[in-house]
Amino acid sequence: MNEPKNxxxxxxxxxxxxxxxxxxxxxxxxxxxxxxxxxxxxxxxDRKTSLDGMLDLTHGNPAYKALNDADRALTRAILTTALxxxxxxxxxxxxxxxxxxxxxxxxxxxxxxxAAAQILHLDVPSHAAVDxxxxxxxxxxxxxxxxxLVNAVLRRLAREKDEVLAATASxxxxxxxxRARLVxxxxxxxxxxxxxxxxxxxxxxxxxxxxxxAWAEKLGARVLPTGSIRLGEFEGSVTALxxxxxxDWWVQDAAASIPAKLFGDLKGKxxxxxxxxxxxxxxxxxxxxxxxxxxxxxxxxxxRLKENLGRLGMSAELVGGDLFKYSPExxxxxxxxxxxxxxxGTTRRHPDVLWTKGMQDIEKLAALQxxxxxxxxxxxxxxxxxxxxNCSLDPLEGEELIERVLADTPSVKRVPVDPVNWPGxxxxxxxxxxxxxxxxxxxxxxxxxxxxDGFFASxxxxx
Ligand SMILES: C[S@@+](CC[C@H](N)C(=O)[O-])C[C@H]1O[C@@H](n2cnc3c(N)ncnc32)[C@H](O)[C@@H]1O
Numbered sequence: 123m124n125e126p127k128n129x130x131x132x133x134x135x136x137x138x139x140x141x142x143x144x145x146x147x148x149x150x151x152x153x154x155x156x157x158x159x160x161x162x163x164x165x166x167x168d169r170k171t172s173l174d175g176m177l178d179l180t181h182g183n184p185a186y187k188a189l190n191d192a193d194r195a196l197t198r199a200i201l202t203t204a205l206x207x208x209x210x211x212x213x214x215x216x217x218x219x220x221x222x223x224x225x226x227x228x229x230x231x232x233x234x235x236x237a238a239a240q241i242l243h244l245d246v247p248s249h250a251a252v253d254x255x256x257x258x259x260x261x262x263x264x265x266x267x268x269x270x271l272v273n274a275v276l277r278r279l280a281r282e283k284d285e286v287l288a289a290t291a292s293x294x295x296x297x298x299x300x301r302a303r304l305v306x307x308x309x310x311x312x313x314x315x316x317x318x319x320x321x322x323x324x325x326x327x328x329x330x331x332x333x334x335x336a337w338a339e340k341l342g343a344r345v346l347p348t349g350s351i352r353l354g355e356f357e358g359s360v361t362a363l364x365x366x367x368x369x370d371w372w373v374q375d376a377a378a379s380i381p382a383k384l385f386g387d388l389k390g391k392x393x394x395x396x397x398x399x400x401x402x403x404x405x406x407x408x409x410x411x412x413x414x415x416x417x418x419x420x421x422x423x424x425x426r427l428k429e430n431l432g433r434l435g436m437s438a439e440l441v442g443g444d445l446f447k448y449s450p451e452x453x454x455x456x457x458x459x460x461x462x463x464x465x466x467g468t469t470r471r472h473p474d475v476l477w478t479k480g481m482q483d484i485e486k487l488a489a490l491q492x493x494x495x496x497x498x499x500x501x502x503x504x505x506x507x508x509x510x511x512n513c514s515l516d517p518l519e520g521e522e523l524i525e526r527v528l529a530d531t532p533s534v535k536r537v538p539v540d541p542v543n544w545p546g547x548x549x550x551x552x553x554x555x556x557x558x559x560x561x562x563x564x565x566x567x568x569x570x571x572x573x574x575d576g577f578f579a580s581x582x583x584x585x
Contacts, residue, residue, distance in 0.1 A: 149257070155193045156254045158185045159200040160232040166205065166474045168228060173201060173474035196246075204239040205473035206321050209297070210290040211238045217289070218275045223268075230265045233258045234272065241280050242287060248280035295321055300466065300476050303484075307517050312562065316515065316576070319561035320469040325571040326353045326360060329379050329402065330371040331409055331434075337371065340364060344570045347546030349383070350376040352570050369434040374402040377467070377559040377577040381511035382406035382458060384539060384557070384581045391455035395438075396445045396498060399423030401430045403460055404438055412456070414438040417448050446497055453503035461491040463512035463519050467576020470561055488518045495527055499534055502584045507537070511557075511579040520578030521556060528582075537581040556580040 162183060165171040176183040177198060186197060204211065215234050216222065223231060237255035240246040255276055259269040279286055294301045296317045304313035327350045330337045334345045341363060343351040351371075353360075365371050382403045385393070389411035395404045398416035400423060407414045408431075416438045418424040424442045431438060441448055464484045465475050491512065498508050512519055528534060538555020541548040550559045557579040566572035 149261075150254060152250060152254050153257060154185070154189060155197050155200070156233075156236055156251075157258055158183070158189065159197050159204070159236045160229070160258065162186065162197070162201055163204055163236060164229065164232045166201075167208070167232075167477050170478040172478055173205070174472065177201075199244060200236055200239055202323070202473055203243045204235050205477060206469075207239060207243060207295055208235065208477070210293050210295055211235050211242070213290050213293050214238060214242070214279060214286045215275060217286075218278055219271070227265065227268065229262060230259060230268055230272070233265070234275065237272075237276050238279055241276060242283060248276075252276040252280065296469075297476050299480055303481075303516055307515070308560070312560070315562040316560050319573050320473065322470060322571065322573060324375065324470040324573060324575070326356055327351065327374060327376045327379075327574075328353070328360075328371040329374040329406065330365075331369075337365065344568060346376045346564060346574075347544065348376040348379050348574075350374065350379050352376065354570055367433075369436075372402060372405055372430065372434060375468075375575045376564065377575040378402060378513065379406065380557055380559070380577060381460060381509050381579040382410070384509050384579060385410070385412075385456055385458075385507055388412040388456070392450075392452070393456040393458065394448070394450065394454050394501065395458045395460070396448070396494070397460050397462060399427040401427035403458055405431065405434055405436055407458065408436045408438055415441055415450065417441045417443070417445050419444050445494060448501070450501060454501055454506060455503065456507045456509075457498045457502055458509050458511070459494055459498045460511045461494050463487050463491065463514040464516060465513050466515045467513040467559075467561070467578075470573060470575070484514070484516050484518055487514075488516075488523055491519060492523050492526065495523070496531070499527075499531060499582075499584055504585060506584050508534075508582045508584065509579060510582065511577060513575055513577050515560060515576040515578075520558065520580075521552065521554070524556065524580045524582075533585050535583050535585060537583050539579075539581060 162176050165176060166173055177186060179187060186194060189197060215238055233255050237251045240251035241248045256269050256273045259265040259272045294317050301313060301317060304316055329350055334349055334351050338345045338351045341353060343353050346352055360366060360373060388407060391412050393407050393412040394415040394417060395407060396417045398404045399418040399420060404414055404416045416427060418427060421442055424440060428440060464479050464487055465472060469475050495510050502508055514520060528536060536555060539551050539557055541551045550557055550563055552558050559574050559577045561573050561576055564572045564574050
């Protein structure tokens with residue numbers, strides 16, 4: 123449609139254009155899934171649009187919402203797989219194309235990546251992935267001239283799958299900017315382990331109100347060093363599991379359960395959870411016996427927190443609004459500040475983060491978190507505690523931020539976490555006494571997956 127008239131044919135394109143099939147034939151089953159996946163991949167990678175937003179069933183992408191449940195699940199699986207393996211998929215495709223695709227062929231590149239993700243990593247028949255990609259190329263006037271190329275590249279990928287996987291295995295699966303940050307913070311070898319760990323989808327961890335061992339036996343789970351329990355391979359909805367309706371447990375990654383446990387005895391203490399929704403940590407504070415005020419700016423998320431606490435049979439004072447405007451009548455015994463961050467520790471479940479965010483976001487979020495922490499200090503009484511946490515792997519949002527606040531606020535002191543109290547997680551406690559988990563921690567065991575989210579947590583006392 124928009125092609126220049128005298129454009130030379132691409133070296134790989136067929137001499138005769140493929141027949142025009144736009145709209146003339148019914149679409150093959152599965153076409154909508156692949157077309158939607160390619161469009162959403164383009165939105166994430168080229169326009170930095172968050173996948174969570176696009177896949178939201180109320181406000182998300184209309185084409186995605188129009189799919190049935192099974193097709194939505196497949197679209198989600200294709201997208202997360204494509205984003206987890208993106209640099210390797212792109213390298214595999216490039217190695218099979220003699221002349222690089224022209225800049226204007228981004229849409230075609232996304233079609234190829236979506237198909238390659240299925241062929242190399244998903245349990246989808248290769249011929250279906252190939253045929254549907256060829257049909258996508260054929261139906262797009264900009265890409266029709268590449269339909270034969272698509273067919274040839276993808277058939278070869280399917281034929282040479284093992285060789286392709288081996289040849290691309292040494293390519294880092296994360297973008298260059300993120301790899302550079304990991305290397306500078308953790309060193310080369312650990313950076314590689316963390317990047318590789320984000321290729322594996324996370325297991326489901328539960329925080330139980332009491333008796334993890336008994337619940338692990340009931341649900342066929344494993345007790346982790348955090349006291350969480352980890353489910354084995356699991357398909358279906360956790361809402362069908364024993365204990366869900368009774369509110370005996372909630373889903374929470376093992377690493378996310380650490381910060382609320384760092385306060386020590388909370389019985390009868392007045393604690394505010396300043397960035398509270400969806401409420402996993404609020405529930406822990408309540409379960410530990412604190413009198414909790416949950417502050418949350420987003421009204422949708424506050425509603426979710428209320429619903430979650432309702433299921434768990436728990437209650438807290440709920441305050442909707444900006445934490446900077448929150449000022450309790452009396453100063454508090456404790457504050458949990460689980461601040462909004464770049465979320466680079468959660469890429470096993472949100473692989474789009476690495477493609478939609480960058481250093482500028484990290485810098486902006488670090489500045490906001492620091493401001494939040496300085497505000498939190500003013501709300502705590504003398505001798506009160508603050509646990510600052512987030513799910514970023516970047517020291518700018520963690521270790522360095524804490525050092526900056528400690529350096530110019532003499533009334534705030536770090537309370538180092540004692541590794542003796544965390545058997546099995548000693549390597550997650552830094553020399554300064556902060557918690558620093560990464561997706562490469564917790565080895566797999568007895569058939570249970572390893573890994574945990576990347577989290578940072580620091581315990582501070584206000585004098
Ligand atoms: C990382 S999430 C918190 C997760 C939560 N602590 C949990 O464990 O379930 C950060 C939350 O902070 C909220 N938030 C961001 N800025 C805020 C502000 N200025 N005041 C209050 N809440 C804020 C966000 O809406 C988001 O729900």
